[in-house]
Amino acid sequence: MSDTILPTAQKPINDRRDSQVMLSRVANSLYWMSRYIERAENVARLLDVNLQLMLDFADLNDEQLKEHWLPILRSAGDEETFFKSHKKADSASVTEFLTFSPENPNSILSCLFTARENARQVRDQISLEMFEAINEAYLFLKSKNAREVWQSGAHEFYGQIKNYSHLFQGLTASTFIRNEGYEFINIGKLLERADKTTRILDLKYHILLPRVSDVGGAVDAAQWQAILRSASALEAYRKFHVEDILPKKVAEFLIFSTTFPRSIRSCMQHLDTDLHRLSGKERREYKSAEERAFGKLLSDLNFLTIEDIQAEGLHEFLQKVQETLDRLDDHIYREYMYHPPVDIQAEILLHQQQMQQQQ
Amino acid sequence: MLTDSYDRGDFFDEMFDDAGPVRPHYQNVAEHLRSLDEAEYKRKQTAVDLSFMRGGVTFTVYNDDQGTERIFPFDLVPRVIPDTEWKRIEAGLAQRITALNLFLHDIYHEQKILKDRVIPPHYILGAKHFRREFMGFNVPKDIYVHICGTDLIRDRDGNYLVLEDNLRCPSGASYMLENRAALKRAFPELYRNARVHTVDEYAADLRRVLQYVSPPSLTTSQPNVVLMTPGVFNSAYFEHAFLARQMGIPIVEGRDLVVRDARVYMRTTSGLVPVDVIYRRIDDDFLDPTIFRPDSLLGVPGLVNAYRSGNVSLANSIGTGVADDKVVYYFVPKIIKYYLDQEPILPNVGTFLASEAEDRVFIMENLEKLVVKSANEAGGYGMLMGPWATREEIEAFREQIRANPRNFIAQHPISLSRHPTWCENGFEGRHIDLRPYILYGEKITITPGGLTRVALRKGSLVVNSSQGGGSKDTWVLQGDS
Numbered sequence: 001m002s003d004t005i006l007p008t009a010q011k012p013i014n015d016r017r018d019s020q021v022m023l024s025r026v027a028n029s030l031y032w033m034s035r036y037i038e039r040a041e042n043v044a045r046l047l048d049v050n051l052q053l054m055l056d057f058a059d060l061n062d063e064q065l066k067e068h069w070l071p072i073l074r075s076a077g078d079e080e081t082f083f084k085s086h087k088k089a090d091s092a093s094v095t096e097f098l099t100f101s102p103e104n105p106n107s108i109l110s111c112l113f114t115a116r117e118n119a120r121q122v123r124d125q126i127s128l129e130m131f132e133a134i135n136e137a138y139l140f141l142k143s144k145n146a147r148e149v150w151q152s153g154a155h156e157f158y159g160q161i162k163n164y165s166h167l168f169q170g171l172t173a174s175t176f177i178r179n180e181g182y183e184f185i186n187i188g189k190l191l192e193r194a195d196k197t198t199r200i201l202d203l204k205y206h207i208l209l210p211r212v213s214d215v216g217g218a219v220d221a222a223q224w225q226a227i228l229r230s231a232s233a234l235e236a237y238r239k240f241h242v243e244d245i246l247p248k249k250v251a252e253f254l255i256f257s258t259t260f261p262r263s264i265r266s267c268m269q270h271l272d273t274d275l276h277r278l279s280g281k282e283r284r285e286y287k288s289a290e291e292r293a294f295g296k297l298l299s300d301l302n303f304l305t306i307e308d309i310q311a312e313g314l315h316e317f318l319q320k321v322q323e324t325l326d327r328l329d330d331h332i333y334r335e336y337m338y339h340p341p342v343d344i345q346a347e348i349l350l351h352q353q354q355m356q357q358q359q
Numbered sequence: 360m361l362t363d364s365y366d367r368g369d370f371f372d373e374m375f376d377d378a379g380p381v382r383p384h385y386q387n388v389a390e391h392l393r394s395l396d397e398a399e400y401k402r403k404q405t406a407v408d409l410s411f412m413r414g415g416v417t418f419t420v421y422n423d424d425q426g427t428e429r430i431f432p433f434d435l436v437p438r439v440i441p442d443t444e445w446k447r448i449e450a451g452l453a454q455r456i457t458a459l460n461l462f463l464h465d466i467y468h469e470q471k472i473l474k475d476r477v478i479p480p481h482y483i484l485g486a487k488h489f490r491r492e493f494m495g496f497n498v499p500k501d502i503y504v505h506i507c508g509t510d511l512i513r514d515r516d517g518n519y520l521v522l523e524d525n526l527r528c529p530s531g532a533s534y535m536l537e538n539r540a541a542l543k544r545a546f547p548e549l550y551r552n553a554r555v556h557t558v559d560e561y562a563a564d565l566r567r568v569l570q571y572v573s574p575p576s577l578t579t580s581q582p583n584v585v586l587m588t589p590g591v592f593n594s595a596y597f598e599h600a601f602l603a604r605q606m607g608i609p610i611v612e613g614r615d616l617v618v619r620d621a622r623v624y625m626r627t628t629s630g631l632v633p634v635d636v637i638y639r640r641i642d643d644d645f646l647d648p649t650i651f652r653p654d655s656l657l658g659v660p661g662l663v664n665a666y667r668s669g670n671v672s673l674a675n676s677i678g679t680g681v682a683d684d685k686v687v688y689y690f691v692p693k694i695i696k697y698y699l700d701q702e703p704i705l706p707n708v709g710t711f712l713a714s715e716a717e718d719r720v721f722i723m724e725n726l727e728k729l730v731v732k733s734a735n736e737a738g739g740y741g742m743l744m745g746p747w748a749t750r751e752e753i754e755a756f757r758e759q760i761r762a763n764p765r766n767f768i769a770q771h772p773i774s775l776s777r778h779p780t781w782c783e784n785g786f787e788g789r790h791i792d793l794r795p796y797i798l799y800g801e802k803i804t805i806t807p808g809g810l811t812r813v814a815l816r817k818g819s820l821v822v823n824s825s826q827g828g829g830s831k832d833t834w835v836l837q838g839d840s
Binding site: 024 | 586628
C-alpha cells in the first residue's frame with residue numbers, strides 16, 4: 001500500500017498524538033453541520049424574497065403560479081418528493097414544503113434538525129456558544145410557536161432563521177479554534193454557498209415568464225432584483241452599478257465579483273485557500289483530479305468575461321460549476337472522512353485467530 | 360418564602376433539627392431563602408431551566424421513539440454538609456474504595472478471601488460480572504476502580520449509610536459540575552458568603568488519573584487518552600461530551616476505533632493514530648464482540664486482546680462489576696475488616712440474602728415490609744418497594760425470588776433524610792441521597808460534594824432520574840457553619 005494511492009484518512013499508522021488530530025467522523029459532522037446551516041439560511045432567503053415578489057403579482061393563475069414556484073422547488077428542494085404529497089405548486093404548498101416538511105430533507109426544519117444532530121455528534125469539539133445557537137434554532141422550530149410566528153408574518157419568521165445562521169457563523173468565527181475542524185466548517189459553508197448562488201442565478205433561466213414581451217419590462221426588472229436579493233446582493237450590487245438592474249450585470253456580479261462574499265468566484269477563492277490548508281500542498285499544487293478540476297475552473301474565472309459565458313450559455317456554465325463542486329465534495333469525503341466499513345464478522349475471526357496463536 | 364408552616368414530618372430533616380431551629384450550617388441558606396419573594400425565586404428557577412435546555416444539559420428518555428430530551432430537574436436549594444461531617448464521609452469512602460480494590464486484586468489472583476471462607480466462593484465465582492478470563496491478569500498500577508460513585512443515604516438519626524457502590528460506569532459527575540455553575544449564577548452572593556469548597560477540579564483530577572494509568576510500555580509522556588461512548592443516542596451522552604470537553608480529550612465511538620496487531624487506533628483525517636487510555640462509558644459486555652456479546656455493534660473487535668497485551672488501559676478495568684453486585688455489597692464490611700483490619704467508617708444498610716436459607720424465610724414472610732433489589736440492576740429498575748407495592752407486585756417478586764434466589768437481596772426500608780425542596784405550593788420536604796465521586800490514581804481524590812439526588816414526587820423514595828428524580832447542588836463548607 002503506497003501513500004500515493006491511499007487517501008489520507010486510510011493511511012496506516014501515524015504516530016501523531018498531539019491534540020490536533022481529528023476523527024474522520026468528527027470532520028464529517030463539522031462539515032455537514034455547517035453546510036446544513038448555510039442551506040437553511042439560503043432557503044429562508046429564497047422563500048422570503050419570492051413571497052414578497054408575489055405580492056406584486058396578485059392575479060396570477062394556477063399555471064403561472066406553477067411556472068413561478070417550480071424552478072424554486074427545483075433549486076432548493078426536491079421536485080419529486082414534493083409531487084408525491086402535493087398536487088398543486090402554489091405559494092402556500094411550496095413554502096410549507098420548503099419550510100416545515102419533515103419529508104423534505106432540505107426543508108428549513110430538516111436542515112436545522114440535521115445540523116443540530118451533527119452538532120450533538122461533535123458536542124465536545126464546538127464551543128458552548130455555537131451549540132447553544134444551533135440548539136436554540138432547533139428548539140424554536142420544534143415548538144408550536146414556530147408555526148405561529150410563520151403564520152403571523154413569514155418575513156419575521158425567515159428573518160429569524162437567517163439570524164440563527166448569522167449568529168452561528170459569527171460565533172464560529174469568534175469562538176472556534178483555528179484547527180483542521182475550522183477548515184471543514186468553512187469548506188462546508190463555502191461549497192453550499194457557491195452552489196446556492198449558482199442555483200439562484202439559474203432560476204432566471206427556468207423561471208418566470210420567459211415571454212418575449214416581458215423581457216426588459218417591469219416584471220423582468222422585479223425578477224432580476226429578486227435574484228439579487230435572494231443572494232443578499234442587492235445593496236452590494238448597487239455600490240457598483242448605479243444604473244438600472246441589467247441582467248448581464250447581475251450575472252457578472254454574482255459570478256465574477258472578487259469582493260462580494262457570495263459570488264461564485266469569491267467563494268471559490270476562499271475554498272481554494274482552505275483546501276490548501278487542509279492538504280498542506282503549495283499554492284498552485286492540487287491533490288487530486290477533483291481538486292485540479294476545481295483549480296482549473298477558478299483559474300477560468302480569472303480570465304473569462306461575461307460575454308464568454310453568455311456565448312457558452314449561462315445555464316450550461318452554471319451546471320458545470322455545480323458538477324465541479326459536487327465532485328469536490330466527493331473528493332473531500334473520500335480523502336478525509338471515509339474509512340472502509342469494518343466487517344465485524346471478519347474482524348472477530350481475525351482477532352480470535354490472533355489470540356489462539358498467542359496461546 | 361421559607362415559612363413556619365414547613366412540615367418536617369417524622370424524618371431526619373437536613374435543614375431543621377428535630378426541636379425546630381435551623382441547623383447552624385444552614386443559617387446562610389435559610390436566611391437567604393426567607394429574604395426572597397416567590398416571584399423572584401421562580402424567575403431564577405426558570406432562568407436555570409432554560410439555560411439547561413439551551414445548553415443541551417439533557418438526558419434522552421428511553422422507550423420513547425421521539426428521542427425526547429429532558430432536563431434533569433434541578434432544585435435551587437443547595438444541600439449543605441459541614442466540614443467535620445464531610446471529613447468523616449471522605450475517610451469512609453477512601454477506606455471503602457481501598458478495600459474494594461484489594462478485594463478485586465485478590466479475586467482475580469490468589470482468592471485468599473474465598474479460601475479463608477470469609478465469602479462463600481459460589482457467590483463470587485457464579486457472579487454475573489465475574490470475568491474468569493482475567494484471572495491472573497495484572498492491571499496497570501494495580502488499580503481496578505479508577506472512578507467510583509458511592510450512593511449514601513441518611514437514616515432517621517442522620518447517620519450516613521452506604522446504599523450501593525457503583526464501580527462500573529457511574530454517571531452524574533457532569534450534573535455535579537453543571538449544578539454548581541447554575542447555582543453560582545442564581546445565587547452569587549449567597550454562594551460567596553457561604554465559603555464552599557469548589558468542585559471545579561473534578562475534570563482535571565480525572566484526566567490526571569487517566570494519564571497515570573497509561574500502559575507501562577508507553578514511551579511518550581503524553582498518552583493519547585480518549586472517552587468512549589456508546590453514541591449520541593445513549594441517555595448519558597451529554598455527560599460523555601461534557602467530560603470529554605472539560606478534559607480536552609476526544610470522544611470516540613466503537614466505529615472510530617480499529618485494532619491491528621493488538622494495538623488500538625483511532626481513525627482520523629490524517630490516518631490511524633494510536634490510543635493509549637480509554638475512559639470507557641460502556642459496559643464490559645459491549646466492549647468487544649470477539650469476547651463478550653457477539654451481537655454488540657458498540658464495541659471494537661480485538662479491544663480486549665489489546666488490553667490483555669498491555670497496549671491500552673481501560674478505566675474502569677474489566678471485571679469490576681463483581682464488586683458492586685448487591686450480594687457482594689452484603690459482604691463489604693467483612694471485606695474491609697479482612698483486608699484493612701478496620702471497622703467500616705460508613706456502615707451498610709442492614710441486608711438479607713435471599714440465597715441464605717434463614718434469610719430467605721424471613722424475606723418471604725416479610726415481603727410487604729422490605730425493599731427487594733435484583734443483584735445486578737441499576738437505575739432503580741428491578742426493585743420491589745414492599746410497603747408501597749400492590750399484592751400482585753409482591754406475588755410476582757415472590758415467584759422470581761423462589762426461581763432465582765441468588766439474584767435478590769432485601770433491606771429494611773430506610774426512610775431517607777428529607778430536604779426543603781421547591782414544590783408547586785412552596786417548600787416541602789423531599790427525600791434525598793448523595794453520590795460523591797471518588798477518583799483513584801496516584802492517590803485517592805474525593806471531590807468535596809457530589810450529586811444530591813432528590814425524589815420530587817411526594818413521599819417517594821426513588822431518586823433516579825428515570826423515575827421522577829431531580830438533583831441539587833451539594834455544598835461542603837470550609838467550616839462547620
